[in-house]
Amino acid sequence: MQRSPIVAAPFSTLLIAVLPFAVLTSCATTDVHDLDPPSARVRPHVLTAHDDVRVDDYYWLNQREDPEVIAYLEAENAYTEAVTAHLAGLRDELYDEIVARISPDDVSVPYEEDGYWYATRYEEGGEYPIYTRRKGAPDGPEQVLLDGPRLAEGHAYFAIGGFQVTTDGHTLAYAFDTVGRRKYDVRFNDLIGRRAYAEVLEDVTGNMAWAADGRTLFYARQDPQTLRSYQIWRHVLGTDPSQDELVYQEDDEEFRCFVSLTKSKRYLLIGSSQTLSSEYHYLDASDPRGAFQVVLPRERNHRYSVEHFGDHFYLLTNDSAKNRRLVRTPIGSHDRSAWEEVVPHDPDVLLEGTEFFSGHLVLRERAEGLTRIRVREWATGAEHLVDFGEPAYAAALSNNRTFDTTTLRYVYSSLTTPRSDYDYDLVTRERVLLKRDQVLPTERWGAFDPANYVTERLWVGARDGERIPISLVHRRDVPRDGTQPLLLSAYGSYGSSRDATFSSARLSLLDRGFIYAIAHVRGGREMGERWYDDGKLFNKKNTFTDFVDCALYLTSSGYTSTDRLFAQGGSAGGLLMGAICNMRPELFRGVVANVPFVDVVTTMLDDTIPLTTFEYDEWGNPNERAAYEYMLSYSPYDQVSEQDYPALLVTTGLHDSQVQYWEPAKWVAKLRVMNTGDEPLLLRTDMAAGHGGASGRFKRFEETAFTYAFLLDLVGEER
Structure with a gap:
C-alpha cells in the first residue's frame, strides 16, 4: 500500500x-x-x-x-x-x-584484589545487581558494597556506571545514571565506618581512578552539549566538589580523554585518543598533587596504549605495525630511541591486548576472525596457545588483578556453549571450570542440551x-x-x-x-x-x-x-x-x-x-x-x-x-x-x-x- x-x-x-x-x-x-x-x-x-x-x-x-x-x-x-x-x-x-531459562538468583565468580574477594550477585526477582566483597577468602563474611535494587527504587531507569575501591579497601566511589543519557553522579561510601560521605560529583562521566593515598580521586568530565569527555579533575575526599581542581583538558575536539590506574597501581594514566591517534600522560600514584608527564607525544596515525611492569612502560603500538606490536621503554623516556621490541608485528595476527604476570606474559590475539590466547614465559621465551576446540567461539581475559600468580582467569563462550569462567594454570596448562552460566529447562522445550x-x-x-x-x-x-x-x-x-x-x-x-x-x-x-x-x-x-x-x-x-x-x-x-x-x-x-x-x-x-x-x-x-x-x-x-x-x-x-x-x-x-x-x-x-x-x-x-x-x-x- x-x-x-x-x-x-x-x-x-x-x-x-x-x-x-x-x-x-x-x-x-x-x-x-x-x-x-x-x-x-x-x-x-x-x-x-x-x-x-x-x-x-x-x-x-x-x-x-x-x-x-x-x-x-x-x-x-x-x-x-x-x-x-x-x-x-x-x-x-x-x-x-x-x-525461565535464567537462574533467578545468581552470583559471579569472585576475584581477588588487595586482600578482598569481589563478586556480583542477583537475588530472586531482582532487576539490579548487588555488589559484594569478602575479606581474606571467597567464603568469608559478606559485605554489601552496593545494593542495586535499593538504589534503583523510584527510578524508571537506573544503571551503575562503575565503581572504584581505594587500594587500602576503605573507600568506595560509585557512579550511577537515572536517565539513560550517560551523565553520572558519583557518590562515596566509607566501607569501614559503613556510612556515606556527603559530597556528590554531579553530571560527570563515571570514569575515575583513586590515587595511592586513598583520598584523592581523579575523574573525567564531559562537555555538557556534545558529551565529549574532555577534562580530568582532582577531588579530595571530604571536601566541597566546587573546590575540585582541573588537572588536564583536551582541547582538540576530535579527542576524548580518560583516567586509569595501572595494574601495578604504581601509576595513574591520563589517556587521550581518537580514531587514528592517542597520547598518554603518567603520574606516580603516591604523588597525587604532582604534574603528569607525557609518555610519548601524540602523532597523527599513531595509536598506542600503556601498561606498567617492573622498570618499564609497555606500549601496545601500531608504529611500523598495522596489526600492532609490543615494545617496552624505561620509565621517564619519551621517544622511540629507547624502545625494545617484546612481541614483533605479525601481518596475519592482530595483537588486541596483554596481561602481565610476574612469570608470564599473556597475549590476546585475533587470527582468521577468531580470538585466541597466547602464553609466553618471561624466563625462557617459550610460548603456547590455549586450546578451545570449537570452530566458532569467543575468548576473553577476565579479572586478573594479581601479578604474583601462575593462574590466568579467562572467559569462554560459543554459539552453543554458555559463558564459562575458567582458571588456567600457565605452567601446567591445566584449566578448571569455575562456573558455567545455567540454562534452566522450560516447560515446552525441556532441558538445554548443546x-x-x-x-x-x-x-x-x-x-x-x-x-x-x-x-x-x-x-x-x-x-x-x-x-x-x-x-x-x-x-x-x-x-x-x-x-x-x-x-x-x-x-x-x-x-x-x-x-x-x-x-x-x-x-x-x-x-x-x-x-x-x-x-x-x-x-x-x-x-x-x-x-x-x-x-x-x-x-x-x-x-x-x-x-x-x-x-x-x-x-x-x-x-x-x-x-x-x-x-x-x-x-x-x-x-x-x-x-x-x-x-x-x-x-x-x-x-x-x-x-x-x-x-x-x-x-x-x-x-x-x-x-x-x-x-x-x-x-x-x-x-x-x-x-x-x-x-x-x-x-x-x-x-x-x-x-x-x-x-x-x-x-x-x-x-x-x-x-x-x-x-x-x-x-x-x-x-x-x-x-x-x-x-x-x-x-x-x-x-x-x-x-x-x-x-x-x-x-x-x-x-
Whole structure:
C-alpha cells in the first residue's frame, strides 16, 4: 500500500489521536491494513553544503522538549502496539520462556584484589545487581558494597556506571545514571565506618581512578552539549566538589580523554585518543598533587596504549605495525630511541591486548576472525596457545588483578556453549571450570542440551574477491532445503568485532526453527586492522556489500530463501540495516534496526551533537566535499526512495546520547511517505531509556520478546 504525504495535525489533535491506538491494543485480530499510521508534520528545512541543497521535511523532530515531538513519538508507540496487539500472547510466552531459562538468583565468580574477594550477585526477582566483597577468602563474611535494587527504587531507569575501591579497601566511589543519557553522579561510601560521605560529583562521566593515598580521586568530565569527555579533575575526599581542581583538558575536539590506574597501581594514566591517534600522560600514584608527564607525544596515525611492569612502560603500538606490536621503554623516556621490541608485528595476527604476570606474559590475539590466547614465559621465551576446540567461539581475559600468580582467569563462550569462567594454570596448562552460566529447562522445550545444536563456520566470496567469515548456529534437526527462516546480524564499524557468543534468549528462535548467523563484515577487526580500514571512510560501502553478498550466499546455498531471510543490526549496525534496505530490499522479508544511525550527513555536519567531531576519522568530515558526497551516497535517510521496503521494526530511546532518537524517527516518517509496499513499518521509542534500552536484568528481555514475536509473525507459521 502506497502512503501518500499527509500534513500532520496540530499538537492537540495528535494527543487525541493517540487514544484510539491505545484502545485498539486490546483487539486480538487487528490487521495492519485496517489502521492509518501516524504522519509527521511536514516542515521543510533547507540544508546547504558545498552548493548542494537538501530539504529535510522532518528536521523539526530534533526538539526533544517539544510537546508535539513527544506526542508524535507516543502516537507511533500506540500504533505499534495496536498493529501488534495480536502478538501479545506470543510476546508473553516468549518473555516467560526467556526469563525461565535464567537462574533467578545468581552470583559471579569472585576475584581477588588487595586482600578482598569481589563478586556480583542477583537475588530472586531482582532487576539490579548487588555488589559484594569478602575479606581474606571467597567464603568469608559478606559485605554489601552496593545494593542495586535499593538504589534503583523510584527510578524508571537506573544503571551503575562503575565503581572504584581505594587500594587500602576503605573507600568506595560509585557512579550511577537515572536517565539513560550517560551523565553520572558519583557518590562515596566509607566501607569501614559503613556510612556515606556527603559530597556528590554531579553530571560527570563515571570514569575515575583513586590515587595511592586513598583520598584523592581523579575523574573525567564531559562537555555538557556534545558529551565529549574532555577534562580530568582532582577531588579530595571530604571536601566541597566546587573546590575540585582541573588537572588536564583536551582541547582538540576530535579527542576524548580518560583516567586509569595501572595494574601495578604504581601509576595513574591520563589517556587521550581518537580514531587514528592517542597520547598518554603518567603520574606516580603516591604523588597525587604532582604534574603528569607525557609518555610519548601524540602523532597523527599513531595509536598506542600503556601498561606498567617492573622498570618499564609497555606500549601496545601500531608504529611500523598495522596489526600492532609490543615494545617496552624505561620509565621517564619519551621517544622511540629507547624502545625494545617484546612481541614483533605479525601481518596475519592482530595483537588486541596483554596481561602481565610476574612469570608470564599473556597475549590476546585475533587470527582468521577468531580470538585466541597466547602464553609466553618471561624466563625462557617459550610460548603456547590455549586450546578451545570449537570452530566458532569467543575468548576473553577476565579479572586478573594479581601479578604474583601462575593462574590466568579467562572467559569462554560459543554459539552453543554458555559463558564459562575458567582458571588456567600457565605452567601446567591445566584449566578448571569455575562456573558455567545455567540454562534452566522450560516447560515446552525441556532441558538445554548443546548436542541438539550445530555451529558452522562459513566463508563467503565477496564481489571484490575478499572472503567474509560467517558464524552460524541452528538445531541439528533443521533441514538445509531453503525452507527455514534465518536471522542474519552484523555490526561492521569502529573496528569492533562481533564474536560468536552464546545467548540463552536466542534459543527461543532456534527451537522454533530459525537459523542464526553473524556476518563478520569489513569495518570490524575480525581479520585484523586491514579489515577495519577496508570498511571505513571511503571504503564504507564494503560493509554493506559484504552483508548483501553474505545474504545472497545463504539463500543460494539452501540455508534459507528471500521470503524467510531477516536482518538485524544496532547503532552503526543500524546504519548497515538502513543501507541494505535501500540497496537490496527484495532480499529480506524483514529488518530490525535498533537505535540506527541513519542520518549520517546531517549528524556529522552538526558538531554540537555528541560523538560527531570524534568520529571524523571513522566516517569522514563532510565539511570536505569529497567526504560529503561519498557519505551522502549511502546515508540511509538521504537515500530513501520510492520502492517496496521489507517489513521494518525500528527501535530507539528518547534519551539516547549516542544515536539521537530523531534519526530513526525521521527515517520512519520519510519511509511512511516513500514506501510503496504494504509490509509493516513500526517505530518503537523507549521514552525512559537511552542507547542501551531498558535497564534491569529481566526488563530488557521485553524488547527481545517483542522483536522475536515480530519475526515469528512474519514467518507466518505456528512455531
